[in-house]
Amino acid sequence: MRLVIRKDYDAVSYHVAKYVLERIKEFAPTESKPFVLGLPTGSSPIGVYRNLVKFHQAGELSFRHIITFNMDEYVGLPRDHPESYHTFMWNNLFRYIDIPPENVNILDGNAVDLDLECQLYEEKIAAVGGIELFLGGIGPDGHIAFNEPGSSLSSRTRVKTLAYETIVANARFFDNDITKVPNLALTVGVGTIIDAREVCIIITGAHKALALAKCIEEGMNHMWTVSAIQVHPRGMIVCDEDATLELHVKTVNYFKSIEKVHEQLLGAHNIATQE
Template identity: 40%
Template sequence: MKVVITKDYTEMCKLASRIFAAEITLKPDCVLGLATGSTPVGMYKELVEMYNEHRVDFSQVKTVNLDEYAGLSGDNDQSYRYFMNHNLFDHININKENTNVPNGTAADLEAECERYEQVVASMGGVDVQLLGIGNNGHIAFNEPCEEFPEKTHVVNLTQNTIEANARFFASMDDVPKKALTMGIGTIMKAKKIVLLANGAKKAQTIYDTVYGPITPKVPASILRLHPDVTIFVDEEAGALLKK
């Protein structure tokens, strides 16, 4: 595991975007694993800028997203499909048929999880997987629990995560209580993993991820067992690592 402490959020996003741009350059038909939430927005802006400057070509790229809220359709402005279109896909030359997000409105959510797991497997796995991290150490929507979930599954969101996501919704009651998410096992199959974290609220969970016990109580801690992980943090998120 490599940890890079950057001076600020902007530098973090620039450095992370270069890893993804390099992967696309070396392997134009690569599979990128993508994340949502506020943290990766800056990185996506960097990639859009690279595309506009003709430095990267997304025409053959395939993508798989980590998760989606249960009950939200892709045209809902709080869905993760909408987020990806708005922040990245609408601004680059990617074929949207090659972009994959779980279907949160599937009639059978368990069957949708099985289908999505097969989609990832059919692509030969993810070349570079982007992750954020929750205040409670969750990656994707794999919440702290008693064991590491292996495959894509339906999860009941914790109150901590619901409260953290409430800022994106009109009221707490509007925040979905369930989500579809890649499992830890699926994430760990990615050839390379890049995790981004910024802000003082992430400092303790970053410390626990890097130095604490490997436990499903801190889902991100399992990343220490992966052979190629880079964690980018700003100075606030990395503050406890310096002590």
């Protein structure tokens, strides 16, 4: 597992977006060999999406041969609801790029049979050859997607009851009225994410420092579901300085030294930095 430390949120966002750009260019996707990309919602990836849009507008990146799978969606919200994850993705990424609508996959929280919807989602991921790169963010309690503390580390896409703390935290998006917040969601499982050939997690802010420390310095634990990335052969966390506040100094120094050697091997010009 790699830990890449950047100065702040903007630098983290640029680094991750540049990494995605380079991975796609290296893959050289075609219609018969699309690049399959897993995507999150929330505050963590917004800066990444802005940079990906800039790359697209500059002619550096096309999404014509990219297939996306989103992590989760609320149950019961209309697709055009301002807080649905359909709306989030179209407003922050899809409307600005050239991805074919049929290549966008987001769980349907209004499906008649929610369990079947989850099963079909897993089958569709398998049918396109699996996810090449899964991006993710986390909550302060270390949850990834809606895999809250206590979720199985081998879980698959499923219906998930949201914890009361999650509902309260999300009330700010629903006029601070917890009665308006959905209490169910559809989410990919931890196992679904870890099955991707590569996983990149964005962690920024002092409020997520404890979660990062639990993930990096302690063992795998279903109470901190992001810790499952420890067993991934190509797992990477990109964090800012604030998120390292709970890490031991020797841990931070170790990963910074690894990054320094990485730069020496590849050349500083090949390492994504904030422009």
